[in-house]
Amino acid sequence: MTTTAPANAAHTEDFIEVAGLKLHVLRGGNGKPALVLHHDLGNTGWTEFYQALAGSSAIVVPEHPGYGQSERPQWMRSVRDIAAVHQWAIQALGLKDVALVGLGFGGWIAAEMASLAPADFRRLVLVGAMGIQPREGEILDQALYNHIAYVRAGLHDQALFDTLFGADPETDQLEAWEIHRDMTFRIAWKPYMFNPTLPHLLGGVQAPALLVWGDDDQIVPRECADLYAQALPNARIELVRDCGHLVDLEKPRELAKLVSEFLA
Amino acid sequence: MHLMYFTEQPMSTYSEDAGREFGATALMFSNRHFNSEDGSRLYNERIEEYQYAEEMGVDGIMLNEHHNAPFCMQAKTNIFCSILAAVTKRVKIVPLGNPLPLAENPVRLAEELAMIDMISKGRLVSGFVRGGGQEQLATGVNPAYNRERFEEAHDLIVKAWTTPGPFRWEGNHYHNRVVNPWAVPLQRPHPRIWIPGVISKETVIWAAEHRYPYVCLNTTVEGTQKIWALYDDAARRVGYQPGPENRGYLLRVHVADSHEKAERNAREFLWMSGEFTGLAHPVWSNPAGYGSPNNRRAFVEVAAGRKLNPRAAPYEVQRQNLSIIAGTPDEVIKDLRVIMEATRPGIFAFWGNDGHVSHEDSMSCIRLIGQEVMPAVREIGKELGLNSPWEADAPVSIAYSNDLQPMAAAD
Numbered sequence: 001m002t003t004t005a006p007a008n009a010a011h012t013e014d015f016i017e018v019a020g021l022k023l024h025v026l027r028g029g030n031g032k033p034a035l036v037l038h039h040d041l042g043n044t045g046w047t048e049f050y051q052a053l054a055g056s057s058a059i060v061v062p063e064h065p066g067y068g069q070s071e072r073p074q075w076m077r078s079v080r081d082i083a084a085v086h087q088w089a090i091q092a093l094g095l096k097d098v099a100l101v102g103l104g105f106g107g108w109i110a111a112e113m114a115s116l117a118p119a120d121f122r123r124l125v126l127v128g129a130m131g132i133q134p135r136e137g138e139i140l141d142q143a144l145y146n147h148i149a150y151v152r153a154g155l156h157d158q159a160l161f162d163t164l165f166g167a168d169p170e171t172d173q174l175e176a177w178e179i180h181r182d183m184t185f186r187i188a189w190k191p192y193m194f195n196p197t198l199p200h201l202l203g204g205v206q207a208p209a210l211l212v213w214g215d216d217d218q219i220v221p222r223e224c225a226d227l228y229a230q231a232l233p234n235a236r237i238e239l240v241r242d243c244g245h246l247v248d249l250e251k252p253r254e255l256a257k258l259v260s261e262f263l264a
Numbered sequence: 265m266h267l268m269y270f271t272e273q274p275m276s277t278y279s280e281d282a283g284r285e286f287g288a289t290a291l292m293f294s295n296r297h298f299n300s301e302d303g304s305r306l307y308n309e310r311i312e313e314y315q316y317a318e319e320m321g322v323d324g325i326m327l328n329e330h331h332n333a334p335f336c337m338q339a340k341t342n343i344f345c346s347i348l349a350a351v352t353k354r355v356k357i358v359p360l361g362n363p364l365p366l367a368e369n370p371v372r373l374a375e376e377l378a379m380i381d382m383i384s385k386g387r388l389v390s391g392f393v394r395g396g397g398q399e400q401l402a403t404g405v406n407p408a409y410n411r412e413r414f415e416e417a418h419d420l421i422v423k424a425w426t427t428p429g430p431f432r433w434e435g436n437h438y439h440n441r442v443v444n445p446w447a448v449p450l451q452r453p454h455p456r457i458w459i460p461g462v463i464s465k466e467t468v469i470w471a472a473e474h475r476y477p478y479v480c481l482n483t484t485v486e487g488t489q490k491i492w493a494l495y496d497d498a499a500r501r502v503g504y505q506p507g508p509e510n511r512g513y514l515l516r517v518h519v520a521d522s523h524e525k526a527e528r529n530a531r532e533f534l535w536m537s538g539e540f541t542g543l544a545h546p547v548w549s550n551p552a553g554y555g556s557p558n559n560r561r562a563f564v565e566v567a568a569g570r571k572l573n574p575r576a577a578p579y580e581v582q583r584q585n586l587s588i589i590a591g592t593p594d595e596v597i598k599d600l601r602v603i604m605e606a607t608r609p610g611i612f613a614f615w616g617n618d619g620h621v622s623h624e625d626s627m628s629c630i631r632l633i634g635q636e637v638m639p640a641v642r643e644i645g646k647e648l649g650l651n652s653p654w655e656a657d658a659p660v661s662i663a664y665s666n667d668l669q670p671m672a673a674a675d
Contacts, residue, residue: 143401146547146567174564181552182408189406
């Protein structure tokens with residue numbers, strides 16, 4: 001898999017066992033722990049965003065069950081199931097005073113986690129988060145597009161695609177996207193990419209929340225930031241200019257700065 | 265032999281220019297190009313043709329179902345089955361088939377099929393399919409659970425047909441509080457179940473393990489033989505000797521009074537941009553989770569546009585390798601003998617007409633197939649011992665077989 005991280009980036013990778021599943025976990029950095037939850041595309045290695053954030057937080061990136069090197073649970077049916085698995089992972093890893101940083105699809109998982117344990121988290125960061133149905137339009141349905149087109153739709157700067165994944169992504173990368181898409185369908189097919197009950201369950205979340213959206217997010221309508229802001233008691237919105245849905249890949253340093261200041 | 269007539273029921277008056285301009289003729293190709301006045305005429309022509317096919321001597325009418333595309337006008341195969349149950353007297357009614365995973369309540373399907381069986385006085389053969397990839401998207405059904413839903417819906421339908429209710433069903437995908445349909449099939453223990461398909465090995469093996477005939481849809485002779493090898497292995501493993509009664513074959517066969525006219529009309533089998541199902545994006549035809557993981561690496565290359573979607577061979581090539589047969593009755597019979605000898609099916613479906621073939625030519629084709637080709641094919645079938653499931657008195661499934669001799673487990 002292509003990664004933007006320098007080869008000497010200081011991070012470790014190992015496996016933990018949670019809910020009878022082997023989960024692949026990447027870790028690096030120092031400070032209070034921040035659990036970073038990746039996109040539906042899967043995790044793209046130890047990224048520049050993680051590295052930049054690792055200067056101020058202890059970053060923990062579990063690959064979601066069924067994504068990357070984490071084992072696929074045949075039984076899993078909903079995004080809330082993933083949220084429960086990650087909650088369990090936090091316990092298994094002995095993490096205390098955790099902040100959640102959710103990227104896109106991972107933002108939906110983070111929101112579900114916060115709704116399930118409204119007093120548990122120190123901070124909540126949702127970046128272009130799926131999970132709430134927009135009143136107008138819809139969350140872009142990847143079922144209708146091929147893998148490359150879907151990833152490209154997540155970027156404002158189309159030239160960046162070549163830098164990140166190569167002009168012609170390798171078959172391994174395409175296959176990984178297909179496997180992740182399959183897993184996403186297994187848990188988020190209908191309704192596609194949102195949970196109608198979620199907005200009703202976010203009102204108890206005590207953690208301050210930061211909602212970051214690319215100003216050119218073609219995947220999750222910008223309006224969804226407003227809907228999250230309405231549902232969460234203590235949230236503010238930051239827009240990143242000239243940026244698509246994949247904020248962490250497109251503006252890694254800008255996002256890391258926003259997040260580390262918020263988590264400080 | 266059991267000899268059937270089939271047509272895709274093409275919506276032949278859609279705008280081909282619009283299809284070319286859009287670049288696809290499925291799923292997202294707008295139904296503003298569907299004309300209901302033409303649709304009404306075409307449906308009624310098909311009903312007339314099916315009745316005529318019965319009159320001309322066919323044994324069965326094969327039907328199917330697709331969604332969101334002009335290549336097939338049947339959005340619900342059980343509607344045509346119901347019509348035929350009332351307007352025909354003798355032919356078997358053979359939907360190949362109901363796409364089980366699309367059902368949110370398989371008991372409803374069990375009821376519909378039971379009604380069709382009773383109204384037709386026991387003439388239903390119930391085909392079951394997984395449904396094409398696009399069908400999952402068109403109906404909002406999760407492609408990742410397609411096979412699980414297929415198998416579970418099948419189990420529930422067969423139980424609803426054979427086990428007196430009420431009973432409760434708590435499955436993985438289906439949950440029915442009270443299964444107790446007041447409509448059960450006339451045929452006992454239940455109507456014959458046939459499984460049509462094109463490619464998927466898992467389905468071939470599943471059909472063989474249930475002792476359900478597998479009907480190869482328009483496969484090449486070589487492809488058909490490979491499927492039989494796979495089927496036969498699985499059949500012997502579970503303890504029965506497969507024969508022609510387990511084998512069905514659908515082939516495009518157009519017959520006309522003159523060779524020239526037959527060739528001209530047979531080209532209509534490739535009427536939709538050289539394909540018989542038209543053009544679709546690969547991720548529509550094969551959404552994630554729908555296909556076998558074994559084909560995944562090849563598929564993602566196709567989806568990325570880096571490898572060509574396998575396209576249908578040109579007409580001349582398909583005529584040459586007998587994927588399409590066309591001609592006068594004598595010419596067609598000669599080719600069909602080659603097919604029968606090479607593939608030995610006990611069930612054979614003539615896909616007679618497609619595309620823009622006129623109602624008049626369709627009727628003429630049906631007359632020639634029924635009156636001239638089928639009698640000769642029956643003789644060939646007798647000579648080659650190609651018995652249908654009825655002629656072979658085959659059990660309806662593995663569960664109703666009393667001749668099983670499972671292979672001893674290897675040490």
